Amino acid sequence: MSTYVDAPTYSFVAGAALVENRRVTLNSSGQVVYATNNNIYIGVTEHEAASGALVSVRLRFSRIELVTVGAAVAVGGAAYGAANGKMTETAAGNQSGIFMDVGTADGAQVRMLPTAA
Numbered sequence: 001m002s003t004y005v006d007a008p009t010y011s012f013v014a015g016a017a018l019v020e021n022r023r024v025t026l027n028s029s030g031q032v033v034y035a036t037n038n039n040i041y042i043g044v045t046e047h048e049a050a051s052g053a054l055v056s057v058r059l060r061f062s063r064i065e066l067v068t069v070g071a072a073v074a075v076g077g078a079a080y081g082a083a084n085g086k087m088t089e090t091a092a093g094n095q096s097g098i099f100m101d102v103g104t105a106d107g108a109q110v111r112m113l114p115t116a117a
Contacts, residue, residue: 005064014049026076061114069103
């Protein structure tokens with residue numbers, strides 16, 4: 001199940017061929033792909049990786065947090081604060097992170113990559 005991680009790097013599946021030292025974000029399948037000028041990036045690749053291979057990413061904020069959601073959320077969805085200390089995909093204020101797991105309903109616990117300090 002979901003866990004809290006406090007580490008400078010994390011391994012993800014590459015959603016496309018990637019080279020080292022590039023900004024990446026999560027796609028809707030939970031794989032990392034290059035971040036565009038419209039994406040919030042989660043970290044930087046440490047080495048080259050073929051599509052489907054594992055790639056080590058230096059996390060932007062060196063942690064993955066376990067959060068409780070207030071409604072269903074999707075992998076790669078933008079995370080915002082919600083009532084009662086929960087997180088949601090409903091835009092309210094500044095984006096806090098990117099969801100790493102599917103949350104099926106209110107009260108589900110999922111991993112989130114913070115995108116702000």
